[in-house]
Amino acid sequence: MITNETSLQELLQKLTRLKKEIQKVIVGQDHIVEEILVSLLAGGHCLLEGVPGLAKTLLVRTMAQALHLSFRRVQFTPDLMPTDILGTEILEEDHATGKRFFKFNKGPLFANIILADEINRTPPKTQSALLEAMQEFEITYGGKTYPLDRPFFILATQNPIEQAGTYPLPEAQLDRFLLYVKIGYPTAEEETAILSNTTGNKKAVVEAVLGAAEIQQLQSLVRDVNISDELVQYVANVIRATRPDTTEVAYVKEWVRWGAGPRAGQALILTAKARALFKGRYSVTMDDIKAMAYPVLRHRILMNFKADAEGISSDNVTEKLLTTIRINPGLS
Structure with a gap:
């Protein structure tokens, strides 16, 4: 338990140190690192x-090393x-009595941090095996x-x-991810630094x-x-406007097939709180809401064929909603 203000400040300072440790290896991508750490603090899972x-893999492995x-x-x-990820029962024998029995041999999901690398390379049957673990x-x-270790972070x-050999994640499983983070190419300066830092001894x-224990305290x-x-x-107004x-928002009716559910609103508020704490604040601001809206709604707003044909993404819809919907109810 956090007993005083000093203990709280020490924990928050460790959050800053955690980001700096990750940045020893990862060049640039500051907002990506921040979003992943926000997802950890909020107690949810993250899709990169x-x-x-x-x-992507190096980033996750580096974060695990810093924890x-x-x-x-x-x-x-x-x-x-x-069974390759959940575990399986194996037949064992009690040498004292000669009796045989089945023993559950735990799979790789029984750890605190799980890197599910290239999750859309495996068929839906295995993808769906993660559902109960992620939610329950x-x-x-x-x-x-069998309870899983806490904290538990996938x-x-x-x-x-669009790449060959991939199986798109079903909507039900996508919704289990608190954040959907997209990683783009580095800038020219970052790429030069990457080449310099990774080609020597x-x-x-x-x-x-x-x-x-400290992570659970922060969560x-x-x-x-x-x-x-x-x-x-305001969050409720934005979420309801996606449906x-x-x-009554015309461009949502024109481009969106399915809007976000109540879980999206919960995720947006929770991650906004986590971002505020990560920044050393104890109160959520509009900046927190707007910063987290994109990774929260990216996989929860499903676009229709017309939007796909016109190159309109869920990020475009989110951006328009954040600029047109105001805090005062009734003005959206």
């Missing part, structure tokens, strides 16, 4: 998308089975329920779905900063961050 070679947490990496392939923080096998990477040493503290009634109403069946 980018073409191969943008250091006193158990880490497992699962390379998703077309032949991966659900437990898995069921052979009629028995960081999944995927290649753009010198390797950065990443030190572990935070442990499991609990996030929910105590203050948010005004006006901002809660083409009930909204």
Whole structure:
């Protein structure tokens, strides 16, 4: 438990150190690192998308090194089975009595941080095996329920779905990810620094900063961050405006097939609180809401064929909503 202001400040300082440790290895991508850490603080899972070679796996592995947490990496392939990630029962024998019995052998999901690498390279049957673990923080096998270690954080990477050999994630599983983060190409200066830093013998040493108990304290503290009634109403207005069946926003009716559900509003408020805490504040601002709206809504607003044909993405809709909808109800 956090007993005083000094302990709280020490925890927040460790958050700053955590980001700096990650930046020893990862050049640039500051907002990507921030969004991943916000997802961790908010207690949700994160989906990273980018073409191969943008250091998605390296970023996750570096973050794991900067935390006193158990880490497992699962390379998703077309032949991966659900038992390969959940675990399976094996037949063992008690040498004292000679009796045989089944023992559950835990899979790689029984760790604090899971890197689900190239999750859309594996068929839907294996993808869906993650659903219960992501939502309930437990898995069921052979009629028995096994709790997962806490904190439990899945960081999944995927290649753009236009690439060959990919299986698009179903909407139900996409919604389990708190944030959907897209990684783009580095700037010219960042790319030069990457080439300089990664082609020599010198390797950065990443030190572990935070442990499991401290992360759980921070996750609990996030929910105590203050948010005004006006901002809660604003979030509700934005979420409701994404639904083409009930909204009066013309471009949403024109481009959106399915809008965001209440879970999106919960995710937006929770991640805004986590971002405020990450910035050292104890109250949510409009900047927090607007910064987190994109990764929260990116996978929860489904575009129709007309939007796809015109090159309109969910980010475009989110941007228009954030600029047209105002805090005062009735003005949206």
